[in-house]
Amino acid sequence: MFCFQCQETAKGTGCALMGVCGKTPEVSNIQDLLLFVTRGIAVYNNELRKEGKASSTAVKFIVDAMFISITNANFDFEAIKEKVKEGLSLKAELSARLGNTSIILPDECTWNGDESGFMDKALEVGVLRTKDEDIRSLKELTHYGLKGMAAYAEHAYNLDKTDDEIYMFMQRALAEITREDISVNELVALALETGKYGVQVMALLDAANTGRFGNPEITQVNIGVGKNPGILISGHDLRDIEELLQQTEGMGVDVYTHSEMLPAHYYPHLKKYKHLVGNYGGAWWQQKEDFESFNGPILFTTNCIVPPSKNATYKGRIFTTGASGLDGAKHIPERKDGQQKDFSEIIEMAKNCQAPKEIENGTIVGGFAHAQVMALADKVVDAVKSGAIKKFFVMAGCDGRMKGRNYYTDFAEALPDDTVILTAGCAKYRYNKLSLGDIGGIPRVLDAGQCNDSYSLAVIALKLKEVFGLEDINDLPIAFNIAWYEQKAVIVLLALLHLGVKNIHLGPTLPGFLSPNVAKVLVENFGIGGISSVEEDIEMFLAS
Ligand code: FSO
Ligand code: SF4
Numbered sequence: 001m002f003c004f005q006c007q008e009t010a011k012g013t014g015c016a017l018m019g020v021c022g023k024t025p026e027v028s029n030i031q032d033l034l035l036f037v038t039r040g041i042a043v044y045n046n047e048l049r050k051e052g053k054a055s056s057t058a059v060k061f062i063v064d065a066m067f068i069s070i071t072n073a074n075f076d077f078e079a080i081k082e083k084v085k086e087g088l089s090l091k092a093e094l095s096a097r098l099g100n101t102s103i104i105l106p107d108e109c110t111w112n113g114d115e116s117g118f119m120d121k122a123l124e125v126g127v128l129r130t131k132d133e134d135i136r137s138l139k140e141l142t143h144y145g146l147k148g149m150a151a152y153a154e155h156a157y158n159l160d161k162t163d164d165e166i167y168m169f170m171q172r173a174l175a176e177i178t179r180e181d182i183s184v185n186e187l188v189a190l191a192l193e194t195g196k197y198g199v200q201v202m203a204l205l206d207a208a209n210t211g212r213f214g215n216p217e218i219t220q221v222n223i224g225v226g227k228n229p230g231i232l233i234s235g236h237d238l239r240d241i242e243e244l245l246q247q248t249e250g251m252g253v254d255v256y257t258h259s260e261m262l263p264a265h266y267y268p269h270l271k272k273y274k275h276l277v278g279n280y281g282g283a284w285w286q287q288k289e290d291f292e293s294f295n296g297p298i299l300f301t302t303n304c305i306v307p308p309s310k311n312a313t314y315k316g317r318i319f320t321t322g323a324s325g326l327d328g329a330k331h332i333p334e335r336k337d338g339q340q341k342d343f344s345e346i347i348e349m350a351k352n353c354q355a356p357k358e359i360e361n362g363t364i365v366g367g368f369a370h371a372q373v374m375a376l377a378d379k380v381v382d383a384v385k386s387g388a389i390k391k392f393f394v395m396a397g398c399d400g401r402m403k404g405r406n407y408y409t410d411f412a413e414a415l416p417d418d419t420v421i422l423t424a425g426c427a428k429y430r431y432n433k434l435s436l437g438d439i440g441g442i443p444r445v446l447d448a449g450q451c452n453d454s455y456s457l458a459v460i461a462l463k464l465k466e467v468f469g470l471e472d473i474n475d476l477p478i479a480f481n482i483a484w485y486e487q488k489a490v491i492v493l494l495a496l497l498h499l500g501v502k503n504i505h506l507g508p509t510l511p512g513f514l515s516p517n518v519a520k521v522l523v524e525n526f527g528i529g530g531i532s533s534v535e536e537d538i539e540m541f542l543a544s
Contacts, residue, residue: 001018001024001025001029001032002016003023003028004512005144005147005487005513006071006485006486006487007398007400007509008020008021008400008402008485009512013512014512021071021072021306022075022306022307024077027076027080029119029122029123029126030080030122031068031069031074031080032122032125034068035065035069035143036122037108038061038062038066039174039175039178040108040109041090041091041094042058042062042174042175043108043109044058044091044098044109045059045094046172046175047098047101048094048097048098053097055094057090058171060157061086061090062170063170066150066151067147067154068083069147070151070487070488072284072303072304072306072486073304073305073324074325074326075305075307075326075327076329077327078327079325079331081115084118091109092112107125108125133515134517135184136515137515137518138184138187138188139182140513142177142187142194143177145490146170147487147488147491148198148486148489149166149194152205153166153167153201153204153205154322154323155205155238155239155452156204158239159208159238161205161207161211163204165197165200166197166204169193170197173190173194176190191494192498195491195494195496195499198492199458199498202491202492209238210267210371212238212239212242212269213238213270214268215267215371216263216266216267216366216369216372216449217266217367217372218366218367218372219265219266220363220365221363221365222277222278222363223360223362224361225278225355225356226277227355228253228275228277229296229352229354229356230253230256230294230295230356231248231255231256231297231298231299231346231350232280232290232291232296232298232356233255233257233261233299233301234259234261234298235261235303235304235322236260236261236302236451237302237322238264238267238270240299241264247340247344248350249275251347253296253347253351254276255275256278256279256280257279258280258281258290259304260284260302260451261301263367263450264276265278265366266366266367266369280356281294283399283400284303284304284426285304285306285399285401287306291318292312293357294357295353295357297317297318297346298317298318300321300326300329301321301322302323304486305320315328317349319346320332321341332345332346366432368422368446368447368456369448369449369456370455370459373456373460374460374463376442379440379441381467381468384477387418388440389418389420389439389442390542391419391420391478391479392422392478393419393422393479394422394423395411395422395428395431395483396425396454396457397454397482397484397485398427398451398483398484398486398489399483399485400485404508404509405430407508407534408431408483409430409434411481413434415538416538417444420439420445421436421445422446422457422460423445423446424447424449424450424451424457425450425451425492432447452488458496461476461501462499464478473499473501474500479503479505479541479544480496480503481505481531482505482507483506483508484506484511493506502526502527503526503528504528505528505529505531506528507531
């Protein structure tokens with residue numbers, strides 16, 4: 001195995017023996033094979049599109065497969081192997097549909113090995129198949145951006161929002177990645193173009209979420225517990241939580257969110273359910289402790305899963321659905337024929353469980369997505385004009401296990417009182433329970449929602465640029481100090497670069513998949529930087 005797609009990659013360079021995330025070599029290799037087959041499907045469908053014969057099944061397959069291979073999403077070897085087989089039959093179908101072609105087909109298209117050859121082939125087709133480190137770095141940068149894009153496209157798809165332009169780009173980009181003769185310049189352009197579609201997919205998902213559930217609004221979310229048994233729902237899929245809320249209504253079972261599902265509480269059409277009682281625990285990486293004390297079943301709708309320890313008492317209480325998977329956990333199948341997913345087994349289990357143990361109490365506030373912030377625009381603009389707010393700090397992104405992430409708590413605490421933090425994603429768990437106060441009624445931490453709601457932060461920035469009559473987004477009093485972990489953060493970063501944002505600082509470490517030359521391009525052209533000490537960084541941000 002070789003994997004260096006996330007921030008926690010071993011020694012900052014690559015997991016080669018076992019994933020720090022818990023991914024075994026077998027799972028890593030079969031994921032590599034799945035991506036290889038997926039690229040072949042993309043090449044075929046890209047060609048078929050030119051002839052007006054593209055397959056929508058192929059599009060859905062590509063989106064699913066890319067999402068499955070995101071960090072922490074799917075640890076189920078057998079399920080991924082089945083997906084490879086499905087991909088091979090689909091590829092054969094597309095090849096037949098295309099017939100004779102004048103293009104030179106890559107190995108991704110022509111290989112059709114049977115199951116006995118899967119693991120040998122997998123060893124040839126991973127990240128290290130590309131020998132030149134700069135080409136490899138750029139191909140993977142795009143590849144990871146596409147994985148993040150796939151995740152967001154899948155959530156939008158689940159809410160019946162699709163966008164052919166995005167799918168067409170994904171297939172074209174995957175087809176480009178198969179090219180052995182592609183140049184560094186072509187790949188830089190491809191990575192930046194990925195950012196363009198990153199903005200588009202986040203806008204699509206924003207429209208899907210707000211169209212169905214209403215605009216997020218300021219909400220106090222309970223972090224304590226009630227007396228009923230509960231179901232804990234994690235991940236990012238709002239359609240899943242909606243159906244779970246509908247199916248649990250009147251059943252004497254409460255629903256709690258975990259980690260990235262917290263922003264569900266901000267949406268009018270989800271918060272109306274009285275039995276959506278609160279948010280339980282901390283960020284994804286704290287799940288081993290949180291799940292023990294929760295006492296009830298846990299449903300993963302997406303990443304981030306931490307495989308449970310051998311002696312974990314909650315192992316039998318884990319369910320997965322969608323792109324997520326874990327060996328030993330029950331997987332809830334997809335919707336069929338317009339029917340909802342069937343969560344009855346989880347609900348029955350919950351009824352026989354004890355209520356969650358209280359681990360904290362009180363509330364946290366959120367719901368500051370673009371519409372809510374725009375509703376407060378006059379107040380915000382006045383505060384900036386009067387000097388009450390000197391600077392905004394975008395601290396969106398992810399949380400993770402690494403000790404160095406204490407930096408973000410210390411940074412938030414050390415920021416002067418006339419600054420406001422704009423956040424989205426699970427990065428917020430490093431400071432959303434601190435008492436940072438408010439500025440004239442505007443809380444000093446404004447949480448827009450999930451990591452895809454970084455789109456909201458961009459919309460807010462663009463609006464402020466307009467209000468202040470500025471030419472350049474970089475002239476705003478906004479600093480970007482972003483924490484990353486997995487590939488959704490990569491698409492958010494590429495999207496911000498596409499919007500022209502410069503001088504983004506990324507931590508706690510720079511991506512291991514950036515070769516020194518590619519890192520240099522990002523530093524020289526976009527001012528991308530790492531982090532140093534809290535004191536030095538605050539001084540640097542406030543001076544610029
Ligand atoms: Fe966090 Fe995990 Fe949302 Fe990521 S829960 S780390 S960037 O999946 O997607 O913010
Ligand atoms: Fe390592 Fe991250 Fe890959 Fe897991 S996802 S194997 S931790 S680089």
